[in-house]
Amino acid sequence: MRMSKLFFQTLREAPADAEVRSHQLMVRAGLVRQVAAGIFAYTPLGLRAKKKIEAIMREEMDAIGGQEIVMPVVQPAALWKRSGRWYEIGDDLARLTDRGGRELVLGMTHEEVITDLAAGVISSYRQLPLMLYQIQTKFRDEPRPRGGLIRVREFTMKDGYSFHADHASLDAYYPLIYQAYFNIFGRAGLEVIAVESDTGMMGGTMAHEFMALTAVGEDTLLLCDECGYKANRQVATFVKSEGAERKVEEALPLEEIATPGVDTIAALASFLDIPKSRTAKAIFLVATREEDGQDKEQFVFVIVRGDMDLNETKLTNALKARHLRPAQPAEIRAVGAQPGYGSPVGIQRERVLLVVDDLIARSPNLVAGANREGWHYKNVNCGRDYKPDLALDVVAAAEGYPCPICRAPLRSARGVEVGNIFKLGTKYSQVMEATFLDEDGKNAPMVMGCYGIGSGRLIASVIEKHNDENGIVWPITIAPYRVYLVSLATKRTPEVTEVAERIYAQLQEAGIEVLYDDRDERAGVKFNDADLLGIPIRLTVGTRGVKNGIAELKLRRSEESLALPLADIAHQVQATVDAETARILAALVTEPLT
RNA sequence: CGGGGAGUAGCGCAGCUUGGUAGCGCGCUUCGUUCGGGACGAAGAGGUCGGAGGUUCAAAUCCUCUCUCCCCGACCA
Numbered sequence: 001m002r003m004s005k006l007f008f009q010t011l012r013e014a015p016a017d018a019e020v021r022s023h024q025l026m027v028r029a030g031l032v033r034q035v036a037a038g039i040f041a042y043t044p045l046g047l048r049a050k051k052k053i054e055a056i057m058r059e060e061m062d063a064i065g066g067q068e069i070v071m072p073v074v075q076p077a078a079l080w081k082r083s084g085r086w087y088e089i090g091d092d093l094a095r096l097t098d099r100g101g102r103e104l105v106l107g108m109t110h111e112e113v114i115t116d117l118a119a120g121v122i123s124s125y126r127q128l129p130l131m132l133y134q135i136q137t138k139f140r141d142e143p144r145p146r147g148g149l150i151r152v153r154e155f156t157m158k159d160g161y162s163f164h165a166d167h168a169s170l171d172a173y174y175p176l177i178y179q180a181y182f183n184i185f186g187r188a189g190l191e192v193i194a195v196e197s198d199t200g201m202m203g204g205t206m207a208h209e210f211m212a213l214t215a216v217g218e219d220t221l222l223l224c225d226e227c228g229y230k231a232n233r234q235v236a237t238f239v240k241s242e243g244a245e246r247k248v249e250e251a252l253p254l255e256e257i258a259t260p261g262v263d264t265i266a267a268l269a270s271f272l273d274i275p276k277s278r279t280a281k282a283i284f285l286v287a288t289r290e291e292d293g294q295d296k297e298q299f300v301f302v303i304v305r306g307d308m309d310l311n312e313t314k315l316t317n318a319l320k321a322r323h324l325r326p327a328q329p330a331e332i333r334a335v336g337a338q339p340g341y342g343s344p345v346g347i348q349r350e351r352v353l354l355v356v357d358d359l360i361a362r363s364p365n366l367v368a369g370a371n372r373e374g375w376h377y378k379n380v381n382c383g384r385d386y387k388p389d390l391a392l393d394v395v396a397a398a399e400g401y402p403c404p405i406c407r408a409p410l411r412s413a414r415g416v417e418v419g420n421i422f423k424l425g426t427k428y429s430q431v432m433e434a435t436f437l438d439e440d441g442k443n444a445p446m447v448m449g450c451y452g453i454g455s456g457r458l459i460a461s462v463i464e465k466h467n468d469e470n471g472i473v474w475p476i477t478i479a480p481y482r483v484y485l486v487s488l489a490t491k492r493t494p495e496v497t498e499v500a501e502r503i504y505a506q507l508q509e510a511g512i513e514v515l516y517d518d519r520d521e522r523a524g525v526k527f528n529d530a531d532l533l534g535i536p537i538r539l540t541v542g543t544r545g546v547k548n549g550i551a552e553l554k555l556r557r558s559e560e561s562l563a564l565p566l567a568d569i570a571h572q573v574q575a576t577v578d579a580e581t582a583r584i585l586a587a588l589v590t591e592p593l594t
Numbered sequence: 595c596g597g598g599g600a601g602u603a604g605c606g607c608a609g610c611u612u613g614g615u616a617g618c619g620c621g622c623u624u625c626g627u628u629c630g631g632g633a634c635g636a637a638g639a640g641g642u643c644g645g646a647g648g649u650u651c652a653a654a655u656c657c658u659c660u661c662u663c664c665c666c667g668a669c670c671a
Contacts, residue, residue, distance in 0.1 A: 011606090015605070142669085143669055146664085489629095
């Protein structure tokens with residue numbers, strides 16, 4: 001491609017509204033342009049990178065038996081009503097009506113359509129297992145897009161769905177997809193870790209998220225450097241030993257104490273000069289739960305130790321709630337509790353679901369609120385002073401907490417979720433009646449798995465990792481072009497143009513993707529753009545070189561340059577392409593499923 | 595949805611306090627000189643000042659409403 005004809009624009013300065021590094025670089029290098037909040041257009045260079053990544057996805061999906069299909073973005077609401085998600089999902093699901101008044105949705109994912117599709121085609125166990133995938137647009141009306149392509153509303157996703165005759169077949173397939181995912185990210189030059197994750201509204205029994213570790217990540221991960229335990233904070237567990245150690249302490253009499261103006265845990269601990277771990281934190285929530293096909297709201301009173309935080313995901317899952325929201329002050333008072341001085345002692349017990357963290361049940365003599373402004377109780381004991389409905393692990397793991405496997409301190413890190421895989425089981429096949437006849441001639445629901453990777457987020461994550469002060473440093477496997485050919489010709493040096501044109505033709509003939517900077521610009525402009533665009537191999541043709549019969553080859557990722565004889569230059573460039581590609585593939589690893 | 599910030603040329607910004615001909619840098623066009631790490635000179639093009647309403651002789655500037663975008667949080671198959 002000739003730069004003089006390319007639809008692109010490099011910017012010397014980043015747009016003011018781009019804060020995240022990858023966003024700034026993608027806009028400055030002319031890969032994407034923002035159209036609306038969380039909605040982007042890809043321009044030619046960005047699209048080429050996207051297609052490269054998607055080609056890798058196709059190869060890896062095909063290698064494990066995947067068959068590519070395409071499903072619609074606009075889908076009938078009826079399908080979503082059948083799965084129930086029409087009612088479960090809120091405003092993230094974009095809904096519209098066609099001219100005939102029929103309800104439609106913009107697909108935010110494709111479980112409904114694929115399950116319906118599979119149900120229509122599959123009728124026998126002989127057709128299973130099967131894996132179908134597509135690379136298609138999704139639309140999720142996110143409340144807050146952010147970070148350029150890190151979190152958007154419209155995006156392209158590679159989503160795959162596998163169908164099995166039984167759980168054993170899915171269990172056998174899962175490690176294959178797990179490895180395929182490592183292959184995809186590895187080939188894209190992105191190091192990821194797989195962590196256990198919440199199954200969320202997808203449902204299912206097992207799930208992993210593939211996380212690229214970066215500070216701009218939206219998820220918090222807990223990692224153990226000793227034994228390799230890794231989990232999303234939403235599901236991470238840890239060893240709660242401290243409470244057990246104090247179990248020997250005897251329960252002391254309940255005592256009411258004046259604590260004027262002390263309405264936070266931090267203030268309470270400093271007022272009484274005790275560690276936060278000797279206090280109980282009250283959290284008031286309202287859970288939406290389905291009972292007899294009806295949504296019902298339930299006031300939930302949660303108690304965790306003062307030094308710990310509630311993990312809402314754990315609580316939501318434990319309660320099988322659809323949704324949790326903070327309770328309003330009026331709602332809190334209505335059950336007999338006092339905001340800021342909340343206590344399980346003396347509330348209208350029948351109106352609340354009382355949940356305590358299991359550590360609370362084992363921690364004696366805590367300080368808790370007295371449900372009276374300016375007063376607290378000392379020596380509150382679970383079991384003696386109040387009886388919880390549930391005692392289970394509902395607190396969030398944090399940096400330094402003991403690893404659940406080996407007790408070494410956990411480390412926390414931020415990550416971007418670039419892919420995820422779920423064992424769905426029969427969640428969708430059951431409600432949508434996607435059944436087949438098994439070997440015994442009985443109807444059974446298909447067992448499903450689903451597997452997703454966002455293209456744009458993956459590109460952004462790669463750039464987030466691979467850049468320097470001058471611009472992007474593409475891994476050669478997904479770079480928009482592999483070679484950036486710089487001609488330093490001027491009007492007075494037509495011989496340089498001639499050589500550059502010849503090299504351009506030779507490289508193209510050799511099948512090497514080359515971006516030819518034939519613009520009438522000064523050397524500095526071209527070199528700076530080359531750095532910004534980050535094409536892995538730069539070939540420079542100038543007066544000096546031409547005189548000596550050489551062109552200059554420089555890798556974007558290194559400072560050194562190499563003189564290449566003009567004769568046979570395509571072969572030498574190809575060798576460099578191969579070496580750079582091999583360098584990335586050498587980093588691929590076999591990851592056993594943990 | 596709560597909190598904070600911003601909308602003036604393709605990009606980055608000034609002008610607004612104190613109302614009076616809409617500006618600067620980069621980029622873009624033409625010509626000339628230059629030419630191996632973001633050249634120089636000259637001449638140009640490009641604007642409903644986010645939108646609507648109001649105050650005023652007069653509004654980018656003051657008032658009201660509204661839309662959009664960004665950041666933090668809530669949220670996030």
